[in-house]
Amino acid sequence: MPLAGDRPVQFQNSTLYNVAGNMNLSHATNFGESGLDILFRAVSLDAMHNAAERPADPACHPGTRGAILDELDRWSSEQLSENPVLWLHGCAGIGKSAVAQQFAASCHDRGQLGGSFFFKRGSASRGNWRSVIPTLAYQLTVAFPQLGPVIQRAVETDRLVLGKAIRQQLEKFIVQPFRDAPTLGARPILVIDGLDECEDRGAQATLIRALIGILRSGDTPLHILICSRSEPHLREVFESPEHSTVCRGLEIRPDHAAYADIRQYLTQEFSRIYQTHSARGTVLEDGWPGEETTQKLVEMSSGTFIHASTVLRYIDDEYSHPAEQLAAVLNLDPASLTPLDDLYTQILSVIPDKSILLRILHAVRQTGCLDPEQIDIVLRMRRGTSRAVLRGLHAVVQVYPVRTIGYPKRVELLHASFGDFLVDSQRSFLFCVSGEDLHNTTVHDMASALSSGSLEPPDFR
Structure with a gap:
């Protein structure tokens, strides 16, 4: 107990007393979390x-x-x-x-x-x-x-x-x-x-x-x-x-206002892409890509921002020429009733090894918690394979750098519609990842990696 005149100093869950020159810390009592x-x-x-x-x-x-x-x-x-x-x-x-x-x-x-x-x-x-x-x-x-x-x-x-x-x-x-x-x-x-x-x-x-x-x-x-x-x-x-x-x-409907907004969005973003790539030394024509091309993309979007934003991410690839990326989009059927599916197919088709692509996408789609390095372990691929493949899919997936503080490391699909596309064989055809054999193989590979200790339990948060 403190002597009269001594001044106690309060600490969290405890009190420090000065008793005749001696410092005494009363025991701390923790009554649990608030x-x-x-x-x-x-x-x-x-x-x-x-x-x-x-x-x-x-x-x-x-x-x-x-x-x-x-x-x-x-x-x-x-x-x-x-x-x-x-x-x-x-x-x-x-x-x-x-x-x-x-x-x-x-x-x-x-x-x-x-x-x-x-x-x-x-x-x-x-x-x-x-x-x-x-x-x-x-x-x-x-x-x-x-x-x-x-x-x-x-x-x-x-x-x-x-x-x-x-x-x-x-x-x-x-x-x-x-x-x-x-x-x-x-x-x-x-x-x-x-x-x-x-x-x-x-x-x-x-x-x-x-x-x-x-x-x-x-x-x-x-x-x-x-x-x-x-x-x-x-x-x-x-x-x-x-x-x-x-x-x-x-x-929210794909009405006239939506088309006007998409046109403004495309125009401003193309201006940014032009400036960014020109600063890197990429040669683009003055006024690229032009009002007529922009209007074609507006019509192809069917009034949905997801189509326009995916097109822009596809074109804005730092390792590709924007004009070539844009040409690939413009070559898609402008009268198609499924323009977004056509765009997803075009993005996936640039990956040369389809079997590895499907295995990686299935792992991403099914687990939702693995980073590229863990996918390499689960699928028994050379380290760096998943990152190399997924880099070509930057328009539809989010892949974080190896050392990124404050952000998750897992691979994420950028939009739910891409996940829907991947599991619907009537839409994705050769790129469908809902096959039973593919699923069983991935589950077996992940279980083996966990049981062998080669894979740490992933963060499911």
């Missing part, structure tokens, strides 16, 4: 709009998607909105994720963003529903500190809540904190993108119904933007009569 510490362990760090591990997901190109973003801004500013849930939907590659990311960033800058979650098919942390509510709840505690103590108590009084169903998690982490916390002043906005990429279709519908349910009563002052493809099972839930008073839909 509720927010427990909640943080369930957070998917790479699911947020500004996550370091998502550099391949672009926001809208400057000057594009103005009408859609203006509509979202008007909706988000309605403090007493009749439709607090907005479903932004459209076909694959139309630009939903870019809009969602741009909108989330704008809300964040204005202090309105409560949290965001971007699903990604095949990801261990972003491919299912289990981390959605914890990730959103933790972000709410950061954006609106008044909610922090209430959410922390919710976890500390029932640590099992993290293993409970969606509705129970929403009640504990969202509804109850808003009911018990002081008035926030602003109406927080939640952004959920790529709902259709959640691996459990049943969970997709359950999450929608649960979110709409907590807003129907009016006790939870939130705006929620949900983005997805226009899948029939999702349309059935969103457009049901019982949800019409809470939710409204906004479809």
Whole structure:
């Protein structure tokens, strides 16, 4: 015990006393993790709009998607909105994720963003529903500190809540904190993108119904933007009569405005590519590639940004001449009903060894957690083979440098539509990777590599 007049110095979980000139450290007592510490362990760090591990997901190109973003801004500013849930939907590659990311960033800058979650098919942390509510709840505690103590108590009084169903998690982490916390002043906005990429279709519908349910009563002052493809099972839930008073839909279509935005996007990016490659000594004609060529690419895009962005990545290859890459794209059938599939086929066709290509792509598609060096080990290939092959696929896959701090090392498909293409034999034909023999071989090779100790267990986060 300290003597009278001695001043204790406080440390975390302990106290240092000066007793008659002797320094005595009282024993530290650890009462366990706080509720927010427990909640943080369930957070998917790479699911947020500004996550370091998502550099391949672009926001809208400057000057594009103005009408859609203006509509979202008007909706988000309605403090007493009749439709607090907005479903932004459209076909694959139309630009939903870019809009969602741009909108989330704008809300964040204005202090309105409560949290965001971007699903990604095949990801261990972003491919299912289990981390959605914890990730959103933790972000709410950061954006609106008044909610922090209430959410922390919710976890500390029932640590099992993290293993409970969606509705129970929403009640504990969202509804109850808003009911018990002081008035926030602003109406927080939640952004959920790529709902259709959640691996459990049943969970997709359950999450929608649960979110709409907590807003129907009016006790939870939130705006929620949900983005997805226009899948029939999702349309059935969103457009049901019982949800019409809470939710409204906004479809992104390949309309005139979309074509104009794509033209602007291509024009600006071609200017950048011209300057970059000219600085490297590559000779390009003045005004390359010209208005007529740009217009052809606009028409080939069918109004989807994924086609335009993939074309640009394919052309902007530092080891190839941009004019030759562009010529290969222009040689594709301009009247094709599947221009994106044609583009994917062209990109894959430049790899000379098709058997190695398919084995590598199957490993990437099936595991979603291996880096190129691990793929070499699993497939028993000479070190560096996977990187050499995947370098030619830079337009459709993300491959990080060998030593990259702050980013994942695994190989990632840049868009879900490319993964869909690879497993559909009616679309990819010779490049299909869904064959049973290929699957069994990869599983056997990976099991052998793990059991022999030649492969460390991969990071599935």
